[in-house]
Amino acid sequence: MATLADVARRAGVSPATASRVINGSSKPVADNLRERVLRAVADLRYVPNAHAQLLARPQRSVVGVVVHDVSDPYFAELTRGLQRVATDHGRLVIICNSYRDPERELEYVEMLRAQQVAAIVLAGSGYHDATFTARLAEKLAAYETTGGRVAVVGRHEHPGDAVMPANTDGGRLLGTELLRRGHTRIGVVAGPQVLTTITDRLDGLRAALAEGGHPLPAERIRYADFDRDGGARAAGELLDAVPGLTALVALNDSMAVGALTLLRARNVAVPGQVSVVGFDDMPVAADVTPALTTVRLPLVELGARAMTLALGPAADRPRVEVLPATLVVRDSLGPAPD
Amino acid sequence: MATLADVARRAGVSPATASRVINGSSKPVADNLRERVLRAVADLRYVPNAHAQLLARPQRSVVGVVVHDVSDPYFAELTRGLQRVATDHGRLVIICNSYRDPERELEYVEMLRAQQVAAIVLAGSGYHDATFTARLAEKLAAYETTGGRVAVVGRHEHPGDAVMPANTDGGRLLGTELLRRGHTRIGVVAGPQVLTTITDRLDGLRAALAEGGHPLPAERIRYADFDRDGGARAAGELLDAVPGLTALVALNDSMAVGALTLLRARNVAVPGQVSVVGFDDMPVAADVTPALTTVRLPLVELGARAMTLALGPAADRPRVEVLPATLVVRDSLGPAPD
DNA sequence: GGTACATAGGTAAGCGCTTTCCTAGCAGCC
DNA sequence: GGCTGCTAGGAAAGCGCTTACCTATGTACC
Numbered sequence: 001m002a003t004l005a006d007v008a009r010r011a012g013v014s015p016a017t018a019s020r021v022i023n024g025s026s027k028p029v030a031d032n033l034r035e036r037v038l039r040a041v042a043d044l045r046y047v048p049n050a051h052a053q054l055l056a057r058p059q060r061s062v063v064g065v066v067v068h069d070v071s072d073p074y075f076a077e078l079t080r081g082l083q084r085v086a087t088d089h090g091r092l093v094i095i096c097n098s099y100r101d102p103e104r105e106l107e108y109v110e111m112l113r114a115q116q117v118a119a120i121v122l123a124g125s126g127y128h129d130a131t132f133t134a135r136l137a138e139k140l141a142a143y144e145t146t147g148g149r150v151a152v153v154g155r156h157e158h159p160g161d162a163v164m165p166a167n168t169d170g171g172r173l174l175g176t177e178l179l180r181r182g183h184t185r186i187g188v189v190a191g192p193q194v195l196t197t198i199t200d201r202l203d204g205l206r207a208a209l210a211e212g213g214h215p216l217p218a219e220r221i222r223y224a225d226f227d228r229d230g231g232a233r234a235a236g237e238l239l240d241a242v243p244g245l246t247a248l249v250a251l252n253d254s255m256a257v258g259a260l261t262l263l264r265a266r267n268v269a270v271p272g273q274v275s276v277v278g279f280d281d282m283p284v285a286a287d288v289t290p291a292l293t294t295v296r297l298p299l300v301e302l303g304a305r306a307m308t309l310a311l312g313p314a315a316d317r318p319r320v321e322v323l324p325a326t327l328v329v330r331d332s333l334g335p336a337p338d
Numbered sequence: 339m340a341t342l343a344d345v346a347r348r349a350g351v352s353p354a355t356a357s358r359v360i361n362g363s364s365k366p367v368a369d370n371l372r373e374r375v376l377r378a379v380a381d382l383r384y385v386p387n388a389h390a391q392l393l394a395r396p397q398r399s400v401v402g403v404v405v406h407d408v409s410d411p412y413f414a415e416l417t418r419g420l421q422r423v424a425t426d427h428g429r430l431v432i433i434c435n436s437y438r439d440p441e442r443e444l445e446y447v448e449m450l451r452a453q454q455v456a457a458i459v460l461a462g463s464g465y466h467d468a469t470f471t472a473r474l475a476e477k478l479a480a481y482e483t484t485g486g487r488v489a490v491v492g493r494h495e496h497p498g499d500a501v502m503p504a505n506t507d508g509g510r511l512l513g514t515e516l517l518r519r520g521h522t523r524i525g526v527v528a529g530p531q532v533l534t535t536i537t538d539r540l541d542g543l544r545a546a547l548a549e550g551g552h553p554l555p556a557e558r559i560r561y562a563d564f565d566r567d568g569g570a571r572a573a574g575e576l577l578d579a580v581p582g583l584t585a586l587v588a589l590n591d592s593m594a595v596g597a598l599t600l601l602r603a604r605n606v607a608v609p610g611q612v613s614v615v616g617f618d619d620m621p622v623a624a625d626v627t628p629a630l631t632t633v634r635l636p637l638v639e640l641g642a643r644a645m646t647l648a649l650g651p652a653a654d655r656p657r658v659e660v661l662p663a664t665l666v667v668r669d670s671l672g673p674a675p676d
Numbered sequence: 677g678g679t680a681c682a683t684a685g686g687t688a689a690g691c692g693c694t695t696t697c698c699t700a701g702c703a704g705c706c
Numbered sequence: 707g708g709c710t711g712c713t714a715g716g717a718a719a720g721c722g723c724t725t726a727c728c729t730a731t732g733t734a735c736c
Contacts, residue, residue: 001484001485002484045480047448047451047452048452049393049452049454050389050452050453050454051388051389051390051392051393051453051454052389052393054389055387055389055390055393062432062453069418070408070414070417070418070421070433071411071414071415071417071418072414073409073411073414076408076409076410076411076414077409079408079409080407080408080409080435083408083433083435087435092432092434092449092450092453093432093433093434094400094430094431094432094433095408095421095431095432095433096430096431097418097421097425110385111430112430113385114385114386114387114388115388115389115400115430116387116388116389142383146339146340147339257625283622284621284622284625287595287622287625287626288625288626288627289626289627
């Protein structure tokens with residue numbers, strides 16, 4: 001690998017001059033020297049060693065992102081927003097998949113710190129686990145005291161900058177709409193209870209139903225994996241356990257698709273006999289039949305805002321932005337059958 | 339940020355000893371010193387500066403990946419395989435979205451080189467553009483001469499290690515199956531003609547149809563954007579231009595979904611009047627109604643193999659692996675109506 | 677007790693770069 | 707012509723780390 005010294009030697013100048021030419025320092029350099037340096041750079045295919053640069057002038061050009069899994073549509077969209085803003089700032093992005101494993105999250109934060117990234121964005125749900133939360137907060141604080149920036153999306157763990165989707169509002173939206181259409185025997189297809197995303201959404205739904213005079217009994221909630229198979233399983237259990245069920249609320253669209261699959265397999269008409277609603281408005285929601293009624297979260301925007309906070313000037317006090325949820329009504333929701 | 343020197347000072351040892359303790363060097367260190375160092379590390383929340391380490395001992399811990407767009411399901415799956423293997427090797431992954439912009443690809447290769455990444459994996463389609471291809475090959479070669487490793491997935495540009503999906507076979511599979519079911523008036527919903535992925539798939543399809551005695555005229559191919567909207571547009575044009583059309587081949591599943599949407603809007607029964615087949619077997623293929631007949635490519639595996647090549651021992655001669663395509667028959671394909 | 681050897685730990689060089697500080701050369705002025 | 711005041715370019719320090727090399731101490735043996 002060609003080094004600055006090689007370039008300087010070939011151009012017959014000092015490394016200092018070569019460096020000045022290469023990164024367009026304000027110090028003026030004679031045209032003939034400049035040209036010689038540039039030619040040497042081209043000849044040697046010289047690319048400055050980013051690590052050496054970083055060591056010499058601590059100016060960080062990479063940001064780290066920890067998500068559940070980039071190939072999950074929710075995080076894929078989120079990541080798109082994150083990437084866009086990072087690119088606009090000329091930053092590369094290291095993406096780490098935690099697969100919702102808290103230990104792995106912790107490990108990644110550590111590795112990103114070692115990489116001297118300019119900022120860390122932690123995306124995804126928080127956990128109801130005080131020990132983990134404390135350890136994470138501690139690690140993030142340590143990173144921040146060394147000049148790193150942290151922003152979180154969709155989780156509360158961090159006392160600093162955060163961007164949140166209005167999960168609770170979304171749950172409420174769903175509950176209100178279901179009641180309006182006459183649904184009162186409602187089952188909930190929920191993801192893992194340790195995720196704050198789940199409990200937030202559930203809280204909103206519960207509140208809306210209770211306010212409407214139809215509180216949600218615990219046995220009408222089934223917790224399962226936060227994916228298609230989990231959705232099918234929970235939907236099956238609810239169907240068996242709750243006679244006269246008229247609607248199924250899935251706490252994300254993947255689970256809703258799983259529920260839809262199960263209902264079709266059991267020959268239950270949607271929305272004729274049972275309505276199904278989801279959450280997140282992933283692309284698939286519009287593609288299934290019947291198309292899914294769901295709560296849209298501005299995922300790309302969420303990611304973009306988070307990265308903007310992380311790369312923008314440090315605020316004197318934490319900024320917490322909540323981005324609104326909106327109801328998207330499609331075919332899978334109908335009136336309650338009498 | 340605490341440095342090694344800080345740790346050493348606090349532990350009352352030399353930086354050399356501290357370093358030896360911290361990265362478990364083979365050189366033995368007395369237990370009491372070791373313990374003091376470890377305590378100092380904990381007290382100061384010391385994390386070694388990865389850049390300084392890299393400079394001192396050129397051992398690269400990050401790999402770079404250039405894809406079209408992580409949030410595209412095709413690349414999301416691919417990335418999952420890439421990530422898995424990279425993680426198994428203890429490597430972090432920098433992911434760059436090129437959005438199919440050749441200039442941006444070139445730029446990213448440069449940036450990744452500056453980052454001293456251990457390997458670069460270039461994923462996605464190649465371009466029919468000799469100038470670009472030459473520039474890219476040149477840049478990659480420069481990177482390789484400095485000890486970097488390169489692997490490409492789904493593209494031919496690089497004279498080194500490559501993993502390819504059997505695009506042409508896939509096209510052929512589709513063509514054969516369509517003929518078998520009596521389809522002869524077939525329209526092709528194609529993506530941009532500059533992409534080698536498109537021409538490869540098309541070549542296979544064309545060959546199968548020609549061998550079956552029903553060569554594909556150029557006017558039955560419509561090139562459009564490689565996404566849902568492009569699919570809808572191309573499908574619409576074909577429907578208008580080709581009377582008696584009985585089947586639509588979309589060159590990826592997104593386009594197929596777009597075509598399906600258009601057909602539904604025009605009240606064309608699928609597969610009653612027109613059959614639709616896709617390519618890639620993205621998750622959405624199974625979710626739409628009718629479920630999509632498509633060609634499955636082992637995307638995760640493709641990514642995993644590519645990363646394995648990139649991180650494995652350098653071969654004396656380039657390895658090119660082709661991973662097979664398989665036909666997945668679902669509801670959207672029926673017999674040709676007479 | 678003196679020499680030889682092993683060994684724990686320290687010293688310092690060097691990875692590739694940036695940047696401060698310095699020097700040499702030059703123009704401008706009295 | 708001698709001085710001051712600039713400016714372009716170079717020398718060298720230092721970023722945080724690893725490691726080859728060296729020193730000092732302790733052990734073993736004659």
